[in-house]
Amino acid sequence: MWHRDSDRYKLFTRRALMLGAGKGLLLTGLAARMYYLQVLESDRYRTLADENRISHRLLPPPRGLITDRFGAQLAVNRQNYHIMIVREQTPDVRRTLEILNQIIDLGPGIIERVERDVAKRRSFVPVTVRDNLTWDEVARVGVNAPDLPGLIIDAGRSRDYPEGPHLAHTLGYVAAVSEKELNGDPLLELPGFTIGKSGIEKVYDLALRGKAGTSQVEVNALGRVIRELEREEGESGNTVVMTLDLELQRYANQRLSRQESASAVVMDIHNGEVLAMASHPAYDPNAFTTGISHRLWNSLVNNPYSPLSNKAVNGTYAPGSTFKMCVALAGLESGIISADQRFFCNGYLDLGNARFHCWKRGGHGWVNMHNSLKHSCDVYYYEISQKIGIDRIAAMANKLGLGTETGIDLPNERSGLIPTKDWKEIQLGKRWQGGETLIASIGQGYVLTTPLQLCTMTARIASGKAVKPHLTRDHVAPDGISSRQNEEFPDIQISRASLARVRDGMNGVSNELHGTGYRARIDIKGMELAGKSGTSQVRRITMRERQTTGVLDNDDLPWKYRDHALFVAFAPIENPRYACAVVVDHGGGGSSVAAPIVRDLLIKAQELQSARPGISAADLPASAQLRPKPPQSEEGEG
Incomplete structure (x- = not known):
């Protein structure tokens, strides 16, 4: 009996010791964990507590x-x-x-x-x-x-x-x-x-x-x-x-405001700085900052004059006769024609069973390159385009900045289009036709350009450099460091003689009697411009219309069917500094509508140059103010 109680006591004692030892181990582990958390890791958990309390x-x-x-x-x-x-x-x-x-x-x-x-x-x-x-x-x-x-x-x-x-x-x-x-x-x-x-x-x-x-x-x-x-x-x-000049920009917008829809670009031909870029009509950007209403947004989107579009960069137009400088340079540089070579214009040219008309019904007679630009003779360019072909014309157009993005620092720039034989084969699956070369030679057909590209083309012709336009001079950091350096543009790789011939023709357009832009010349000594007018058709003129009613005047057509009016120019002639391009959507004749705007913008740019800095519009000479619209040139244009 006693032995049995002794065995039970020993068993209980062993179990109690084991249980006590287990509890001791648990308490020791708990104490160690508490020491680890509260002493060794105290800084870390204090930081976590602060992060829960502090919001960054x-x-x-x-x-x-x-x-x-x-x-x-x-x-x-x-x-x-x-x-x-x-x-x-x-x-x-x-x-x-x-x-x-x-x-x-x-x-x-x-x-x-x-x-x-x-x-x-x-x-x-x-x-x-x-x-x-x-x-x-x-x-x-x-x-x-x-x-x-x-x-x-x-x-x-x-x-x-x-x-x-x-x-x-x-x-x-x-x-x-x-x-x-x-x-x-x-x-x-x-x-x-x-x-x-x-x-x-x-x-x-x-x-x-x-x-x-x-x-x-x-x-x-x-x-x-x-x-x-x-x-x-x-x-x-x-x-x-x-790079913008605010005074010139204001003036450009004011000058375009007389038209339903128009755009203008003024550029420094030496450094590519865009001094003014205007597109009319426009919108108030403050409306977007404060939150534009649905009603206002719908009115902007549905406006037929496209106020949301920057037409100077995003608008594409057939360049009309402003493209003839490109064709003339392509002919001279090919060596196939010379500037003195003459072609006879009787008012049209027949190719196969198709007839291609000059803008002047009775024709211009014998015409050389100078007079072809001065009078904007279409037949002259039909003739030389047949000799040099569309691909040479396209190569020259690309060299002058047409048919490719200029790289200006604005989004959504459009590249326009300069067609080639391969382009038509790839894009349309059809062979290039000879008549399409004639149409392209006067800036119609597939040819599309932007006003900025036309200004760039003019700047390159005037400077002989591969000028690229840009809108910013500097990105000035808070410490005053500027990120843009003056850029040197390479030579355009067109002979000086060819460029001189074309510039001389542009001078004839503006400063010789009966030139298509003569009535919109600058008659201030030392500020004279040299330019080229253009009228771009937006509708097809049928043979029936020519033979019955005659070609309808723009004033007799609805606005959307009227011709686009274009004019490009550089000034001053003796030492060119500025290039300008203006396109008036469905404005009619380039010489009567677009040329006076270019003239006024180039006067303003030159007078501001001499009046800087800090001059106000009210202090400028009277010759820089708006002038009445001149009558249409006697010679018309192509």
């Missing part, structure tokens, strides 16, 4: 400015007052908004939209009611603040374009970030952050954005901000200095 938030940086070549501000950041509501601070959100709507106009659907936004967010999170309050509206809300519990007026920054429509197509605009534009950059996810959507704002968006700042705020478990602990302001974006 990005601060949007001020967007960089855009200025003209002389520092005039073209795109700035203005103070923007907006009103917000905090749900927990007002007993009745809808009632407060209805009272606010009696004080300032909120617009349709705003109250319902705010109610939806308030319901989605925590009660202490502010919800924007309306942006872009005027100072008068801010004052009215402030006076009535006791009757508007929960409302907060805050000040931010928004993009502003002081010149409005004058620079809409070149500057572009900024707007809110869309979902497809989110790329992981946390800056793009900030509420109300805007990015460049078109124009210079889009091309140089990264340079203009700047560097975000940071704010450290203490928050509670619900995310409510308790206090701001630290703040580091961001760096503003770079200032982009454009």
Whole structure:
């Protein structure tokens, strides 16, 4: 009996010792773990606790400015007052908004939209009611603040374009970030952050954005901000200095405003700087910054004059007779024809069973290259194009900057089209026909160019250099370092003699009696221009129309069926500095409609050159002011 109790006692003791040892090990492990967490890892967990308590938030940086070549501000950041509501601070959100709507106009659907936004967010999170309050509206809300519990007026920054429509197509605009534009950059996810959507704002968006700042705020478990602990302001974006001359740009827009639809480009032929680029009609980019209405958007999209399109870069037109300089150079450089060689024009040329007409029904008689440009004789170019062929013409056109993108710093530039035999075979699956060469030689048919390309062509003819246009001079960083250097353009690889012959013909157009552009000449000594007119058909003239009613005048046709009016020129003749191209959509004759605009723009450019810096339009000589439209040239044009 005693032995049995002794065995039980020993068994219990062993089990108790084992259990005690197990508990001891557990307590030891727990103590070691607590020591590890509270002593050895204390700094790490203190940091994690702070991170749960401290919220790091990005601060949007001020967007960089855009200025003209002389520092005039073209795109700035203005103070923007907006009103917000905090749900927990007002007993009745809808009632407060209805009272606010009696004080300032909120617009349709705003109250319902705010109610939806308030319901989605925590009660202490502010919800924007309306942006872009005027100072008068801010004052009215402030006076009535006791009757508007929960409302907060805050000040931010928004993009502003002081010149409005004058620079809409070149500057572009900024707007809110869309979902497809989110790329992981946390800056793009900030509420109300805007990015460049078109124009210079889009091309140089990264340079203009700047560097975000940071704010450290203490928050509670619900995310409510308790206090701001630290703040580091961001760096503003770079200032982009454009090549544009604001005074000339304003004048170009004013000059084009007489037309339903038109575009113009003025360029420095030595460095490719675009001094003015205008497209009419335009739109107000500030409407996009503040949030464009559906009604306004639809009116812009459905406008037959295409105010949203930058016609100087995106518009493609048959160049008409302005293309004849290209054909003349192709003929001279081929060695197949000479400038003194003459062809007889009796008003038409027959090829097979087709007849190709000159613009002058009775013809021009015997014509050499100089007179072919001066009088814009079509038959002359029919003749030489048959001898040199379309491929030589296309090669020269490409050399002059036609049929290919110029590379200007704007989005969505169109390349136009200079056809070749291979192009037609590949694109249309058909062989090139001889008659198509004749049509192309006078800038019709498949040939398409942009006004910017025509200005580039003119600059290359005037300078003999492979000039490339650009719109920005510098991207100036906050430390003042500029990123653009002066560019030296290579020789265009066209003989000086050939270029001189063509320039001489352009001089005849503008400065010799009976030249197609004579009535739009510059008669100020030392400022004379040399140019070339062009009229581009947009409809087919049938043989029946020629034989019965005769070719209808543009004034007798609906606007969309009228010819495009073109004119290109450089000035001054003795020491060329500026090139200009103008296209008036469905404007009629190039010499009567487009040439006077080119003349006035080149006068303005030259007078501003001598009057700089800081001269206002009111101080300019009277000869730079708008002139009445001259009568059409006696000789007409091709």
